[in-house]
Amino acid sequence: MQILAPLVTLAAFIVATEGTCTGPNARTQPPAGAIVIDPTGAYSGSFKTVSEGVAKLPNTTTEHTLFLFPGTYEEQVTVPKIKGPLVVQGYTCDTTSYAANEVTITHAMAQKDVPASITKDRNDYTTTLLLKSSNVKVYNLNVANTAGNVGQAIAMKVDGANYGFYACNLTGYQDTLYANKGPELFAKSYISGA
Template sequence: TAQQTLFVYPGVYKEQVVVPLLNGPLVLQGYTCDTKSYAANQVTITQAKAQKDIPASIIKNRNDLTTTLLLKSNNVKVYNLNVANTAGNVGQAIAVKADGANNGFYACKFTGYQDTLYANQGPNLYAKSYISGAVDFVFGQYAKAWFESCDIVSVGKGCIAANGRDSATNPSEFVFNNAHVTGNGVGTAYLGRPWKAYSRAVWQNSDLSNVINPEGWQKWNGDNNVANVYFKECNNRGAGAATNKRVGFSGRLANPVPITDILGANYKTQWWVDNNFL
Protein backbone atom coordinates (compact mmCIF):
# COMPACT_ATOMS: atom_id res chain seq x y z
CA THR A 1 0.00 0.00 0.00
CA ALA A 2 3.04 2.29 0.12
CA GLN A 3 3.78 4.72 -2.70
CA GLN A 4 5.87 3.30 -5.53
CA THR A 5 7.84 5.27 -8.12
CA LEU A 6 8.68 3.92 -11.56
CA PHE A 7 11.46 5.95 -13.19
CA VAL A 8 11.80 5.53 -16.94
CA TYR A 9 15.16 6.13 -18.59
CA PRO A 10 15.47 7.97 -21.93
CA GLY A 11 14.39 6.12 -25.03
CA VAL A 12 11.66 5.20 -27.46
CA TYR A 13 9.71 2.24 -26.14
CA LYS A 14 7.66 0.51 -28.85
CA GLU A 15 5.04 -1.30 -26.82
CA GLN A 16 1.67 -1.21 -25.10
CA VAL A 17 1.76 -0.61 -21.35
CA VAL A 18 -0.96 -1.53 -18.86
CA VAL A 19 -0.89 -0.37 -15.25
CA PRO A 20 -3.20 -2.79 -13.39
CA LEU A 21 -5.23 -2.00 -10.30
CA LEU A 22 -2.68 -1.46 -7.52
CA ASN A 23 -3.05 -1.41 -3.74
CA GLY A 24 -1.13 1.84 -3.33
CA PRO A 25 -0.30 5.05 -5.17
CA LEU A 26 2.09 5.11 -8.12
CA VAL A 27 4.32 7.78 -9.67
CA LEU A 28 5.38 7.29 -13.29
CA GLN A 29 8.32 9.60 -13.97
CA GLY A 30 9.94 9.98 -17.36
CA TYR A 31 13.51 11.21 -17.68
CA THR A 32 13.80 14.94 -18.27
CA CYS A 33 16.01 17.92 -17.54
CA ASP A 34 12.97 20.17 -17.01
CA THR A 35 10.10 18.61 -15.10
CA LYS A 36 7.80 21.58 -15.78
CA SER A 37 7.84 21.32 -19.60
CA TYR A 38 6.82 18.54 -21.97
CA ALA A 39 9.25 20.00 -24.52
CA ALA A 40 12.17 18.48 -22.61
CA ASN A 41 10.71 14.98 -22.30
CA GLN A 42 13.10 12.19 -23.28
CA VAL A 43 10.81 9.18 -22.91
CA THR A 44 8.35 8.11 -25.61
CA ILE A 45 6.02 5.11 -25.53
CA THR A 46 4.59 4.43 -28.97
CA GLN A 47 2.72 1.89 -31.10
CA ALA A 48 0.15 1.93 -33.89
CA LYS A 49 -2.78 -0.37 -33.15
CA ALA A 50 -6.26 0.75 -34.23
CA GLN A 51 -9.73 -0.77 -34.09
CA LYS A 52 -9.21 -2.23 -37.55
CA ASP A 53 -6.37 -4.35 -36.16
CA ILE A 54 -8.49 -5.98 -33.45
CA PRO A 55 -10.10 -9.28 -34.54
CA ALA A 56 -13.84 -9.00 -35.17
CA SER A 57 -14.41 -11.92 -32.81
CA ILE A 58 -13.39 -9.71 -29.88
CA ILE A 59 -16.45 -7.81 -28.68
CA LYS A 60 -15.51 -6.31 -25.31
CA ASN A 61 -12.84 -3.72 -24.49
CA ARG A 62 -11.79 -3.21 -28.07
CA ASN A 63 -10.61 0.31 -27.33
CA ASP A 64 -8.35 -0.97 -24.57
CA LEU A 65 -6.60 -3.26 -27.03
CA THR A 66 -5.60 -0.28 -29.18
CA THR A 67 -4.27 1.76 -26.26
CA THR A 68 -0.60 2.65 -25.85
CA LEU A 69 -0.77 3.48 -22.11
CA LEU A 70 -3.73 2.11 -20.15
CA LEU A 71 -4.08 3.11 -16.51
CA LYS A 72 -6.51 0.92 -14.58
CA SER A 73 -5.35 2.00 -11.14
CA ASN A 74 -6.42 4.83 -8.86
CA ASN A 75 -4.04 7.41 -7.42
CA VAL A 76 -1.48 7.62 -10.21
CA LYS A 77 0.71 10.62 -11.05
CA VAL A 78 2.38 10.66 -14.46
CA TYR A 79 5.21 13.07 -15.25
CA ASN A 80 7.14 13.84 -18.43
CA LEU A 81 5.99 10.99 -20.64
CA ASN A 82 5.37 11.22 -24.37
CA VAL A 83 2.70 8.70 -25.38
CA ALA A 84 1.80 8.18 -29.03
CA ASN A 85 -0.54 6.15 -31.16
CA THR A 86 0.76 6.52 -34.71
CA ALA A 87 -2.02 4.62 -36.52
CA GLY A 88 -3.15 7.84 -38.21
CA ASN A 89 -6.45 8.50 -39.95
CA VAL A 90 -7.76 4.93 -39.83
CA GLY A 91 -10.35 5.06 -37.04
CA GLN A 92 -10.23 4.72 -33.27
CA ALA A 93 -6.66 4.43 -32.02
CA ILE A 94 -6.00 5.47 -28.44
CA ALA A 95 -2.76 6.77 -26.97
CA VAL A 96 -3.80 7.08 -23.32
CA LYS A 97 -6.75 5.74 -21.35
CA ALA A 98 -7.28 6.94 -17.79
CA ASP A 99 -9.62 4.34 -16.31
CA GLY A 100 -8.99 5.07 -12.65
CA ALA A 101 -9.90 7.80 -10.19
CA ASN A 102 -7.44 10.42 -8.98
CA ASN A 103 -5.04 10.33 -11.91
CA GLY A 104 -2.84 13.37 -12.55
CA PHE A 105 -0.82 13.97 -15.71
CA TYR A 106 1.92 16.59 -15.68
CA ALA A 107 4.08 17.90 -18.54
CA CYS A 108 3.08 14.98 -20.73
CA LYS A 109 2.65 14.81 -24.51
CA PHE A 110 -0.14 12.71 -26.00
CA THR A 111 -0.30 12.38 -29.79
CA GLY A 112 -2.71 10.58 -32.09
CA TYR A 113 -5.44 11.18 -34.64
CA GLN A 114 -8.81 9.78 -33.51
CA ASP A 115 -9.54 9.25 -29.79
CA THR A 116 -6.05 10.20 -28.59
CA LEU A 117 -6.99 10.62 -24.93
CA TYR A 118 -9.68 8.48 -23.32
CA ALA A 119 -10.48 10.27 -20.05
CA ASN A 120 -12.97 7.70 -18.85
CA GLN A 121 -12.98 7.72 -15.04
CA GLY A 122 -12.30 10.57 -12.68
CA PRO A 123 -11.68 12.93 -11.19
CA ASN A 124 -8.54 13.50 -13.25
CA LEU A 125 -6.18 16.41 -13.89
CA TYR A 126 -4.17 17.14 -17.03
CA ALA A 127 -1.76 20.04 -16.53
CA LYS A 128 0.79 21.82 -18.73
CA SER A 129 0.55 18.99 -21.23
CA TYR A 130 0.25 18.63 -25.01
CA ILE A 131 -2.65 16.78 -26.63
CA SER A 132 -2.99 16.41 -30.40
CA GLY A 133 -5.41 14.71 -32.74
CA ALA A 134 -8.23 15.38 -35.19
CA VAL A 135 -11.40 13.44 -34.36
CA ASP A 136 -12.86 13.35 -30.82
CA PHE A 137 -9.33 13.33 -29.51
CA VAL A 138 -10.32 14.08 -25.91
CA PHE A 139 -13.21 11.80 -25.00
CA GLY A 140 -14.65 9.75 -22.17
CA GLN A 141 -17.90 8.82 -20.49
CA TYR A 142 -17.63 9.10 -16.71
CA ALA A 143 -14.70 11.37 -15.84
CA LYS A 144 -14.73 14.73 -14.24
CA ALA A 145 -11.59 16.12 -15.86
CA TRP A 146 -9.81 19.46 -15.52
CA PHE A 147 -7.38 20.48 -18.24
CA GLU A 148 -5.05 23.21 -16.98
CA SER A 149 -2.77 25.24 -19.27
CA CYS A 150 -2.61 22.55 -21.95
CA ASP A 151 -1.56 22.94 -25.57
CA ILE A 152 -4.33 21.45 -27.70
CA VAL A 153 -3.34 20.86 -31.33
CA SER A 154 -5.77 19.90 -34.10
CA VAL A 155 -4.02 17.99 -36.89
CA GLY A 156 -7.08 17.43 -39.12
CA LYS A 157 -10.78 18.12 -39.55
CA GLY A 158 -12.93 17.18 -36.57
CA CYS A 159 -13.94 17.91 -33.00
CA ILE A 160 -11.67 18.18 -29.99
CA ALA A 161 -13.86 17.08 -27.08
CA ALA A 162 -16.43 14.27 -27.15
CA ASN A 163 -17.81 14.00 -23.65
CA GLY A 164 -20.01 10.95 -23.15
CA ARG A 165 -22.18 11.93 -20.20
CA ASP A 166 -25.26 9.76 -20.75
CA SER A 167 -27.66 10.80 -17.98
CA ALA A 168 -28.49 13.61 -15.60
CA THR A 169 -26.86 11.66 -12.76
CA ASN A 170 -23.57 10.96 -14.53
CA PRO A 171 -20.95 13.28 -12.92
CA SER A 172 -18.83 13.62 -16.06
CA GLU A 173 -17.67 17.03 -17.26
CA PHE A 174 -14.63 18.31 -19.14
CA VAL A 175 -13.30 21.79 -18.33
CA PHE A 176 -10.48 23.30 -20.39
CA ASN A 177 -8.94 26.21 -18.51
CA ASN A 178 -6.21 28.44 -19.91
CA ALA A 179 -5.76 26.18 -22.93
CA HIS A 180 -3.86 27.19 -26.05
CA VAL A 181 -5.58 25.81 -29.14
CA THR A 182 -3.77 25.73 -32.49
CA GLY A 183 -3.85 23.56 -35.56
CA ASN A 184 -3.74 23.01 -39.29
CA GLY A 185 -6.12 25.00 -41.46
CA VAL A 186 -8.73 27.67 -40.75
CA GLY A 187 -12.08 26.72 -39.27
CA THR A 188 -11.35 23.00 -39.51
CA ALA A 189 -11.80 22.13 -35.83
CA TYR A 190 -14.68 22.37 -33.38
CA LEU A 191 -14.53 22.65 -29.61
CA GLY A 192 -16.62 19.53 -29.20
CA ARG A 193 -19.65 17.43 -29.97
CA PRO A 194 -21.98 15.34 -27.77
CA TRP A 195 -20.99 11.69 -27.72
CA LYS A 196 -24.01 11.13 -25.46
CA ALA A 197 -27.19 13.11 -24.83
CA TYR A 198 -26.12 14.84 -21.59
CA SER A 199 -22.63 15.81 -22.75
CA ARG A 200 -20.85 18.55 -20.75
CA ALA A 201 -17.81 20.56 -21.82
CA VAL A 202 -16.57 24.04 -20.96
CA TRP A 203 -13.79 26.11 -22.50
CA GLN A 204 -12.69 29.09 -20.41
CA ASN A 205 -9.85 31.60 -20.12
CA SER A 206 -8.37 30.02 -23.24
CA ASP A 207 -6.63 31.19 -26.41
CA LEU A 208 -8.52 29.84 -29.41
CA SER A 209 -6.81 30.28 -32.78
CA ASN A 210 -8.60 30.50 -36.13
CA VAL A 211 -8.46 26.71 -36.43
CA ILE A 212 -11.74 26.80 -34.44
CA ASN A 213 -14.77 27.05 -36.70
CA PRO A 214 -17.03 30.06 -36.00
CA GLU A 215 -19.92 27.68 -35.20
CA GLY A 216 -17.83 26.33 -32.33
CA TRP A 217 -19.63 23.03 -31.78
CA GLN A 218 -21.13 20.21 -33.82
CA LYS A 219 -23.90 17.65 -33.45
CA TRP A 220 -23.04 13.96 -33.24
CA ASN A 221 -23.21 12.68 -36.82
CA GLY A 222 -26.33 14.74 -37.47
CA ASP A 223 -28.12 13.64 -34.27
CA ASN A 224 -30.50 16.45 -33.29
CA ASN A 225 -30.84 15.26 -29.68
CA VAL A 226 -29.11 18.26 -28.12
CA ALA A 227 -31.77 19.43 -25.63
CA ASN A 228 -29.73 18.30 -22.61
CA VAL A 229 -26.27 19.17 -23.90
CA TYR A 230 -24.20 21.60 -21.80
CA PHE A 231 -21.58 23.31 -23.96
CA LYS A 232 -20.30 26.60 -22.54
CA GLU A 233 -17.59 29.19 -23.12
CA CYS A 234 -16.26 31.91 -20.86
CA ASN A 235 -13.63 34.61 -21.19
CA ASN A 236 -11.80 33.13 -24.16
CA ARG A 237 -9.62 35.11 -26.55
CA GLY A 238 -8.07 34.74 -29.99
CA ALA A 239 -9.34 34.56 -33.57
CA GLY A 240 -11.51 31.52 -32.82
CA ALA A 241 -13.13 32.87 -29.66
CA ALA A 242 -15.92 35.02 -31.14
CA THR A 243 -19.29 33.61 -30.09
CA ASN A 244 -21.65 35.55 -32.38
CA LYS A 245 -21.88 32.68 -34.88
CA ARG A 246 -21.97 29.81 -32.40
CA VAL A 247 -24.58 27.06 -32.70
CA GLY A 248 -27.79 27.48 -30.74
CA PHE A 249 -27.18 24.55 -28.40
CA SER A 250 -24.09 26.19 -26.90
CA GLY A 251 -23.85 29.21 -24.63
CA ARG A 252 -21.72 31.54 -22.57
CA LEU A 253 -21.05 31.61 -18.84
CA ALA A 254 -20.87 34.85 -16.86
CA ASN A 255 -18.18 33.37 -14.61
CA PRO A 256 -15.63 30.59 -15.12
CA VAL A 257 -16.19 27.17 -13.60
CA PRO A 258 -14.19 26.91 -10.35
CA ILE A 259 -11.67 24.11 -10.20
CA THR A 260 -13.34 22.84 -7.02
CA ASP A 261 -16.39 21.84 -9.09
CA ILE A 262 -14.24 19.26 -10.85
CA LEU A 263 -11.47 18.28 -8.43
CA GLY A 264 -13.33 18.79 -5.15
CA ALA A 265 -13.20 21.33 -2.34
CA ASN A 266 -10.03 19.85 -0.83
CA TYR A 267 -8.10 19.36 -4.07
CA LYS A 268 -5.05 21.29 -2.83
CA THR A 269 -4.38 18.65 -0.18
CA GLN A 270 -4.92 15.62 -2.42
CA TRP A 271 -1.82 13.50 -3.08
CA TRP A 272 -2.52 13.14 -6.80
CA VAL A 273 -2.89 16.89 -7.38
CA ASP A 274 0.47 18.59 -7.94
CA ASN A 275 -0.19 22.23 -7.09
CA ASN A 276 3.10 23.27 -8.69
CA PHE A 277 1.35 22.80 -12.05
CA LEU A 278 -1.72 24.89 -11.19
Protein backbone atom coordinates in the same frame (compact mmCIF):
# COMPACT_ATOMS: atom_id res chain seq x y z
CA MET B 1 42.49 25.43 -39.10
CA GLN B 2 39.30 24.92 -41.09
CA ILE B 3 39.10 21.35 -39.79
CA LEU B 4 39.44 22.42 -36.16
CA ALA B 5 36.68 25.04 -36.23
CA PRO B 6 33.82 22.51 -36.62
CA LEU B 7 35.35 20.30 -33.93
CA VAL B 8 35.58 23.20 -31.49
CA THR B 9 31.97 24.13 -32.25
CA LEU B 10 30.85 20.53 -31.72
CA ALA B 11 32.74 20.25 -28.43
CA ALA B 12 31.20 23.51 -27.19
CA PHE B 13 27.73 22.25 -28.13
CA ILE B 14 28.25 18.95 -26.28
CA VAL B 15 29.48 20.72 -23.14
CA ALA B 16 26.57 23.18 -23.31
CA THR B 17 24.06 20.38 -23.78
CA GLU B 18 25.43 18.38 -20.86
CA GLY B 19 25.39 21.46 -18.64
CA THR B 20 21.73 22.23 -19.34
CA CYS B 21 20.59 19.06 -17.64
CA THR B 22 21.81 19.95 -14.16
CA GLY B 23 19.47 22.73 -13.10
CA PRO B 24 16.78 22.67 -10.41
CA ASN B 25 14.16 21.45 -12.90
CA ALA B 26 16.14 18.46 -14.15
CA ARG B 27 15.12 14.90 -13.26
CA THR B 28 17.89 12.62 -14.47
CA GLN B 29 18.24 10.03 -11.71
CA PRO B 30 15.67 7.71 -10.17
CA PRO B 31 14.56 8.34 -6.60
CA ALA B 32 15.53 5.79 -3.96
CA GLY B 33 13.47 2.62 -4.18
CA ALA B 34 12.17 3.28 -7.70
CA ILE B 35 11.65 0.55 -10.26
CA VAL B 36 13.95 1.64 -13.07
CA ILE B 37 13.39 1.17 -16.78
CA ASP B 38 16.44 1.70 -19.01
CA PRO B 39 16.30 0.54 -22.64
CA THR B 40 20.09 0.21 -22.72
CA GLY B 41 20.22 -1.94 -19.59
CA ALA B 42 23.14 0.16 -18.35
CA TYR B 43 21.49 1.08 -15.04
CA SER B 44 22.08 -1.73 -12.54
CA GLY B 45 18.92 -3.72 -11.77
CA SER B 46 16.88 -1.96 -14.44
CA PHE B 47 14.34 -3.41 -16.85
CA LYS B 48 14.54 -2.85 -20.61
CA THR B 49 10.80 -2.43 -21.21
CA VAL B 50 8.11 -0.51 -19.39
CA SER B 51 5.94 -3.63 -19.24
CA GLU B 52 8.70 -5.55 -17.43
CA GLY B 53 8.95 -2.75 -14.87
CA VAL B 54 5.17 -2.60 -14.41
CA ALA B 55 5.11 -6.37 -13.83
CA LYS B 56 7.42 -5.85 -10.83
CA LEU B 57 5.11 -3.33 -9.10
CA PRO B 58 4.20 -4.73 -5.69
CA ASN B 59 0.50 -4.72 -4.84
CA THR B 60 0.87 -2.94 -1.50
CA THR B 61 -0.67 0.23 -0.09
CA THR B 62 2.63 2.15 -0.13
CA GLU B 63 3.51 4.54 -2.96
CA HIS B 64 5.70 3.12 -5.73
CA THR B 65 7.67 4.89 -8.44
CA LEU B 66 8.56 3.88 -11.99
CA PHE B 67 11.48 5.88 -13.39
CA LEU B 68 12.09 5.76 -17.14
CA PHE B 69 15.45 6.62 -18.66
CA PRO B 70 15.51 8.31 -22.10
CA GLY B 71 14.35 6.32 -25.07
CA THR B 72 11.50 5.32 -27.30
CA TYR B 73 9.68 2.31 -25.91
CA GLU B 74 7.72 0.61 -28.69
CA GLU B 75 5.13 -1.36 -26.74
CA GLN B 76 1.63 -1.46 -25.32
CA VAL B 77 1.63 -0.96 -21.56
CA THR B 78 -1.15 -1.84 -19.13
CA VAL B 79 -0.85 -0.77 -15.51
CA PRO B 80 -3.20 -3.07 -13.57
CA LYS B 81 -5.11 -2.11 -10.45
CA ILE B 82 -2.75 -1.90 -7.52
CA LYS B 83 -3.56 -0.99 -3.91
CA GLY B 84 -1.19 1.94 -3.48
CA PRO B 85 -0.44 5.19 -5.29
CA LEU B 86 1.85 5.12 -8.31
CA VAL B 87 4.25 7.76 -9.62
CA VAL B 88 5.63 7.49 -13.16
CA GLN B 89 8.60 9.75 -13.89
CA GLY B 90 10.25 10.30 -17.23
CA TYR B 91 13.85 11.48 -17.49
CA THR B 92 13.95 15.17 -18.41
CA CYS B 93 16.16 18.22 -18.30
CA ASP B 94 13.13 20.42 -17.54
CA THR B 95 10.25 19.09 -15.44
CA THR B 96 8.21 22.22 -16.16
CA SER B 97 7.68 21.54 -19.88
CA TYR B 98 6.63 18.65 -22.10
CA ALA B 99 8.92 20.10 -24.81
CA ALA B 100 11.96 18.72 -22.97
CA ASN B 101 10.60 15.18 -22.51
CA GLU B 102 13.04 12.44 -23.46
CA VAL B 103 10.83 9.39 -22.88
CA THR B 104 8.23 8.14 -25.36
CA ILE B 105 5.96 5.11 -25.23
CA THR B 106 4.60 4.42 -28.70
CA HIS B 107 2.48 1.82 -30.44
CA ALA B 108 0.48 1.66 -33.67
CA MET B 109 -2.89 -0.07 -33.43
CA ALA B 110 -6.41 0.96 -34.40
CA GLN B 111 -9.89 -0.54 -34.13
CA LYS B 112 -9.49 -2.02 -37.61
CA ASP B 113 -6.60 -4.13 -36.27
CA VAL B 114 -8.66 -5.70 -33.46
CA PRO B 115 -10.14 -9.08 -34.43
CA ALA B 116 -13.91 -8.94 -35.02
CA SER B 117 -14.35 -11.80 -32.55
CA ILE B 118 -13.40 -9.40 -29.73
CA THR B 119 -16.56 -7.54 -28.79
CA LYS B 120 -15.80 -6.31 -25.25
CA ASP B 121 -13.36 -3.53 -24.33
CA ARG B 122 -12.13 -3.15 -27.90
CA ASN B 123 -10.57 0.23 -27.11
CA ASP B 124 -8.28 -1.42 -24.58
CA TYR B 125 -6.68 -3.41 -27.39
CA THR B 126 -5.67 -0.26 -29.30
CA THR B 127 -4.41 1.72 -26.31
CA THR B 128 -0.69 2.47 -26.03
CA LEU B 129 -0.83 3.21 -22.27
CA LEU B 130 -3.78 1.81 -20.31
CA LEU B 131 -3.99 2.89 -16.67
CA LYS B 132 -6.39 0.70 -14.69
CA SER B 133 -5.06 1.68 -11.28
CA SER B 134 -6.25 4.73 -9.34
CA ASN B 135 -4.13 7.40 -7.65
CA VAL B 136 -1.55 7.73 -10.42
CA LYS B 137 0.73 10.71 -11.10
CA VAL B 138 2.62 10.84 -14.40
CA TYR B 139 5.44 13.29 -15.09
CA ASN B 140 7.25 14.16 -18.33
CA LEU B 141 6.10 11.30 -20.51
CA ASN B 142 5.24 11.25 -24.21
CA VAL B 143 2.60 8.71 -25.22
CA ALA B 144 1.73 8.13 -28.88
CA ASN B 145 -0.51 5.93 -30.95
CA THR B 146 0.94 6.17 -34.45
CA ALA B 147 -1.75 4.20 -36.32
CA GLY B 148 -2.73 7.36 -38.21
CA ASN B 149 -5.97 8.27 -39.98
CA VAL B 150 -7.54 4.81 -39.82
CA GLY B 151 -10.15 5.13 -37.06
CA GLN B 152 -10.08 4.93 -33.29
CA ALA B 153 -6.52 4.54 -32.05
CA ILE B 154 -6.09 5.53 -28.41
CA ALA B 155 -2.78 6.76 -27.05
CA MET B 156 -3.85 6.71 -23.40
CA LYS B 157 -6.88 5.45 -21.50
CA VAL B 158 -7.45 6.18 -17.82
CA ASP B 159 -9.78 3.72 -16.17
CA GLY B 160 -9.56 4.57 -12.48
CA ALA B 161 -9.79 7.69 -10.32
CA ASN B 162 -7.48 10.45 -9.13
CA TYR B 163 -4.97 11.04 -11.89
CA GLY B 164 -2.46 13.82 -12.37
CA PHE B 165 -0.53 14.35 -15.58
CA TYR B 166 2.24 16.93 -15.53
CA ALA B 167 4.22 18.05 -18.60
CA CYS B 168 3.00 15.10 -20.64
CA ASN B 169 2.57 14.96 -24.42
CA LEU B 170 -0.18 12.72 -25.84
CA THR B 171 -0.42 12.28 -29.60
CA GLY B 172 -2.58 10.25 -31.93
CA TYR B 173 -5.17 10.77 -34.61
CA GLN B 174 -8.68 9.80 -33.50
CA ASP B 175 -9.52 9.55 -29.79
CA THR B 176 -6.00 10.23 -28.53
CA LEU B 177 -7.16 10.33 -24.90
CA TYR B 178 -9.94 8.17 -23.47
CA ALA B 179 -10.68 9.77 -20.10
CA ASN B 180 -13.04 7.01 -19.01
CA LYS B 181 -13.16 7.79 -15.29
CA GLY B 182 -11.94 10.60 -13.13
CA PRO B 183 -11.17 13.00 -11.64
CA GLU B 184 -8.14 13.84 -13.75
CA LEU B 185 -5.80 16.81 -13.89
CA PHE B 186 -3.66 17.70 -16.90
CA ALA B 187 -1.15 20.47 -16.19
CA LYS B 188 1.40 21.95 -18.60
CA SER B 189 0.59 19.10 -20.99
CA TYR B 190 -0.24 18.79 -24.68
CA ILE B 191 -2.88 16.54 -26.27
CA SER B 192 -2.99 16.28 -30.06
CA GLY B 193 -5.45 14.45 -32.32
CA ALA B 194 -7.92 14.93 -35.13
